[in-house]
Amino acid sequence: MADPIIQMKEIQKHFGSVIALAGVSVDVFPGECHCLLGDNGAGKSTFIKTMSGVHKPTSGEIVFEGQPLDFADPRDAIAAGIATVHQHLAMIPLMSVSRNFFMGNEPVRKIAGLSFFDHDYANRVTMEEMRNMGINLRGPDQAVGTLSGGERQTVAIARAVHFGAKVLILDEPTSALGVRQTANVLATIDKVRKQGIAVVFITHNVRHAMAVGDRFTVLNRGQTLGTAVRGEITPEELQDMMAGGQEMVQLEGSLGGTV
Amino acid sequence: MADTTDERIKEISPLRRALIRPELGGMVGTVAVFTLFALFAFDSGMFNSQGVMNWSIVSAQFMIIAVGACLLMIAGEFDLSVGSMIGFAGMMIAVFGVVLAWPMWIAILITFVICCALGALNGWIVVRTGLPSFIVTLAFLFILRGFTIYIPQTVERKTIIGGIRDAAEGDWLAPIFGGKIGQPIFQWLGDMGVIGVFERGTRAGQPVVDGIPMLIVWAIALIIFGHILLTRTRFGNWIFAAGGDAEAARNSGVPVNKVKILMFMFTAFCATVFAVCQVMEFGSAGADRGLLKEFEAIIAVVIGGALLTGGYGSVIGAALGALIFGVVQQGLFFAGVESSLFRVFLGVILLFAVILNTYIRRIITGER
Structure with missing residues (x-):
């Protein structure tokens, strides 16, 4: 495989007296889906926020395309090609799909020296991109509020890819979705990966991770419990690592192995 | 359109499609109001040239402040200090x-400059503290009104300062707010007998309506500016985004704080335009000017289809709301x-508008 597109080296992040990340190292290659697993409070959110420029690491180094990085704010990260699709906060329900798609990146057309929003271009591109992702819109002016949760995630992913994301961070994109919608989002992730984009897929659902992941890193209490390659690890082992072993075994026993 | 259609998406009827346009309520209301008065008050002089000018001026006043309030409300904020700002600007x-x-x-x-800076201060406090703009601007409602009463009492020992028309005599900027345009056209219309002329007195032969006040020109210019800004520019998209969901907008790189502060400044600008036109017309500034205007602006905007929660609305709708108001x-x-019944009407139509808007919101977002 080629060089990693982004390397997180020994990242530590402290909030006052709380150590949220105690030296986490992860590297992500272009065209792979790297799953980041962990239970609530494991430090997943803090870690991806560090990666996307929201937090500055207390110590440690981020290397992006071979260069050490120092993001001042998330806009720097977006400009560099690191896009984050947030679980809830990605789309504005009252606005049309095309207005959402180009939010913050509005195409403009000059008329008499003044810049105007190029609605024709925005509508055309939105319809094309949505069709490529397998979503049939009634029209580009359809409000995002009428889309299902899975479709919204797909629009957000398509948007990030359209605007040149090299690293796509997906923060629990499937956690609130039904079976069918989850399958659609996972299929979208697969399409994106095949375009050579590095996908960082955050989840606490082992089955979703196993469906599309190439490599798996498990976080627990602010530390990595190692990275495994697809085929070298079973879902059960991943599940155990996430929960921290023992207690889970007891729990599973009492639940008859259904978790 | 897509090659294949999803069998679960029902074709929406043209009626429903029209219903989700924010201007609809304003349009229906405008037609209804004009029909009503044409039926019951046609002979009262409401629709002769003087009558038309009368309600046009009143509507234009509402429109000027409604445009500012509309854009600010779509950006997700309120300004309750508009009325006090009008009084304060006139007094300045x-x-x-x-x-x-x-x-x-x-x-x-x-x-x-002072009023736009105060608008910016309003906005800055709102975005910095994260407090509801309702509370912050309520504070400014009292602060500005207090100064508007205190300053003239301290310097002149009265609450009304006159002599503005004399002071503005020969000034180049004042006529842009207090002047009239189109006099030759109205003179011609008078000569042709289309509009009435004075029968006797010193102005005999002159038309009863001798021009369009700059107030109306300002109203139309602000509506056109606001509408184009909102629907045809990238900044307009940021206004919708900031009011629709500030956090999602920030995640997409929209400078939400800047948008909100600029909209507070624009609202202050509109209030100042209103104030300057008013003092030029009256020739005086009074400490009680602009009372309750903030609520009238908000009501016009809501009648015009904007959502109180932000992220949705239309400048054209707000202008129609203001027109309904004035007419x-x-x-x-x-x-x-009896004129007190106007308030009853206002309350009733406000209630209807809010209920209708909430219903429309459900249709757009597909909530049930």
Whole structure:
């Protein structure tokens, strides 16, 4: 495989007296889906926020395309090609799909020296991109509020890819979705990966991770419990690592192995 | 359109499609109001040239402040200090132009700078503290009104400062707010007998309506500016985004704080335009000017289809809301109806508008 597109080296992040990340190292290659697993409070959110420029690491180094990085704010990260699709906060329900798609990146057309929003271009591109992702819109002016949760995630992913994301961070994109919608989002992730984009897929659902992941890193209490390659690890082992072993075994026993 | 259609998406009827346009309520209301007054008050003089000018001026006043309030509400904020700002701006012009006897154009420009800065301060406090704009601007409602009463009492020992028309005599900037345009056209219309002319007196032969006040020109210009800004520019998209979901907008790189502060400044600008036109027309500034205007602006915007929660609305709708407002207020007078009933009407139509808007919101977002 080629060089990693982004390397997180020994990242530590402290909030006052709380150590949220105690030296986490992860590297992500272009065209792979790297799953980041962990239970609530494991430090997943803090870690991806560090990666996307929201937090500055207390110590440690981020290397992006071979260069050490120092993001001042998330806009720097977006400009560099690191896009984050947030679980809830990605789309504005009252606005049309095309207005959402180009939010913050509005195409403009000059008329008499003044810049105007190029609605024709925005509508055309939105319809094309949505069709490529397998979503049939009634029209580009359809409000995002009428889309299902899975479709919204797909629009957000398509948007990030359209605007040149090299690293796509997906923060629990499937956690609130039904079976069918989850399958659609996972299929979208697969399409994106095949375009050579590095996908960082955050989840606490082992089955979703196993469906599309190439490599798996498990976080627990602010530390990595190692990275495994697809085929070298079973879902059960991943599940155990996430929960921290023992207690889970007891729990599973009492639940008859259904978790 | 897509090659294949999803069998679960129902074709929406044209009626439903029209229903989700924010202007719809305003359009229906405008037609209804004009029909009503044409039926019951046609002979009252409401629709002759003087009558039309009468309610047009009142509507234009509402429109000027409604445009500012509309864009701010779509950006997700309120400004309750609009009325106090109108009083304050008028008083500033009187203090600078009459008491200090500065040239009127300097007085007007400085007033605009001060008021826009106050708008920016409003916005800055709101985005910095994260407090509801309702509370922050409520504080400014009292602060500005207090100064508007205190300043003239301290410097002139009265609450109304006159002499503005004399001070503005020969000024180049003042006529842009207090002047009229189109006099030759109206003279011609008078000569042709289309509009009435004075029968006797010193102005015999002159038309009863001798031009369009700049107030109306400002209203139309602000509506066109606001509508194009909102629907045809990238900044307009940011306004919708900031009000729709500030956090999602920030995640997409929209400078939400800047948008909100600029909209507070624009609202203050509109209030100042209103104030300057008013003091030029009256020739005086009073401490009680602009009372309750903030609520009238918000009501016009809501009648025009904007959501109180932000992220949705239309400048054209707000302008129609202001038109309904002005026509009904003056129309009841022409029709000889007790004027206190206007408030009853206002309350009722506000309630209807809010209920309708909530329903429309459900249709757009597909909530059930």
